Amino acid sequence: MLKSEELINKVKSYNKFLNPETLTKAYEFALKAHRTQKRDEGVPYIIHPVAVADILSDLKLDSATIATGLLHDTIEDTHATYDTIKEEFGQEVADLVDGVTKISQFQKKAGENSKAENFRKLILATSKDIRVLLVKIADRLHNMRTITFVKDKEKQIRKAKETMEIYSPLADRMGMNRIRDELEDLSFQVLNNEARELIKKRLDEIKENRTSSFKTISFEFSDLLNQNKINAKIIGREKTPFSIWRKVQKKRVSLEQITDIMGFRIILDNVEDCYKALGLFHSKWHCIPGKFKDYISSPKINKYQSLHTAIIGPTKRPIEIQIRTMPMHEFAEIGVASHWKYKS
Known part of the structure; x- marks a missing residue:
């Protein structure tokens, strides 16, 4: 897992005007908010938001987006609220975190009965800031990179189908070919590993x-x-x-x-x-x-x-x-x- 200083140095390598305080504060906030939580594979939950921030820094994104990557699950999964995030990190970051949270909530409500195309349109229509989608795609990419650790095979298949039907086309729509290819291939590994191994x-x-x-x-x-x-x-x-x-x-x-x-x-x-x-x-x-x-x-x-x-x-x-x-x-x-x- 990237340490706070390593993440900051990585961002500084392409953004010389970075004020590191926001990222340090977001890192510490996420660490504290998720301290009792674990991922499916049994590792500390904080590994996930840090990995999402790392993916966003690979894309050379701005500090508000990377802070959002660190905080993206805090409103949904911890005691933090929109107002808390706004007070600590300002409205820009709070709105981005709130946007990512809303997509996750739509997803849960939509369920399997909702057509993938309709859900994609809903995501695009409700995301006022494109950076919300960038964080959500980075979130899904890390979840797919670690999908084999999910013990429930049905959940693995459901997530892989969802990725193939919703997130890969979204990445494609946004011109993110490298991430689209990886999302498709990780989903293919779950949905038809036999064919993948043959190839x-x-x-x-x-x-x-x-x-x-x-x-x-x-x-x-x-x-x-x-x-x-x-x-x-x-x-x-x-x-x-x-x-x-x-x-x-x-x-x-x-x-x-x-x-x-x-x-x-x-x-x-x-x-x-x-x-x-x-x-x-x-x-x-x-x-x-x-x-x-x-x-x-x-x-x-x-x-x-x-x-x-x-x-x-x-x-x-x-x-x-x-x-x-x-x-x-x-x-x-x-x-x-x-x-x-x-x-x-």
Whole structure:
């Protein structure tokens, strides 16, 4: 578990103007409020809010949001009230904590009979501040990371279904692709672990071949871009077991037939270079019809931007490529959270 000073130092690494008093106070308040409580796995409850604050600091969020992560269960699960939080931490933090508490209360009332889509709409409509949703998604992410410690198997399945139907689409709607992928994969592990293990086994079988292919292809891509004076950072993107399984289901093909397990992200300095690079890839290799999408000129509804294409690459196999600038890449990874960076 992160200590108070470690959390503060982590936030200071990206927010040099941080006043550490609020976070120290929130940490101590949560520690005291949850002191007699335990998690399902038998560990002190405080581990959970600290882990949520840690996830929020990974997203480089402002201090009010991180304080909310520490305090998010205090109104619901302890003797603390909205007025107590407001008096101790001010209205901004109190409103955020209250917003997270309301979502949890809606969830309990809604039960299994409520349609996931309706519940998602309800969450979006009632969350006046997007940071409430960021805290709730971080809360769910930590709960899913520790789901195997929940002794009640039915509860595990219920939470995993809820995550797949409500929180993964919410993360997607907010452009938080990295967290969406992890939520989906953790849920998949609970709901269909047998299929997940089969896919992991297949990935392990071709791992060595994949690593050498990645190096070869990266070198060819770099060489082509360097020759044309385009500065690039190339990242290999391995698909998650769940995204591979979804493709198998959608295309009705066997696992052996899925070849585009590895994708590439090409990070460039500016938009002009993105289109130049795209032209170079399409000139040198055959592009696969129907696979090109321009999300730079026409962003997705969640503001995601990137050029997507697929080519028959140097290894004569299909390769998926995403071409974007660094700000686009940051947004693609953490979505709306990237707008809150460095604010305090």
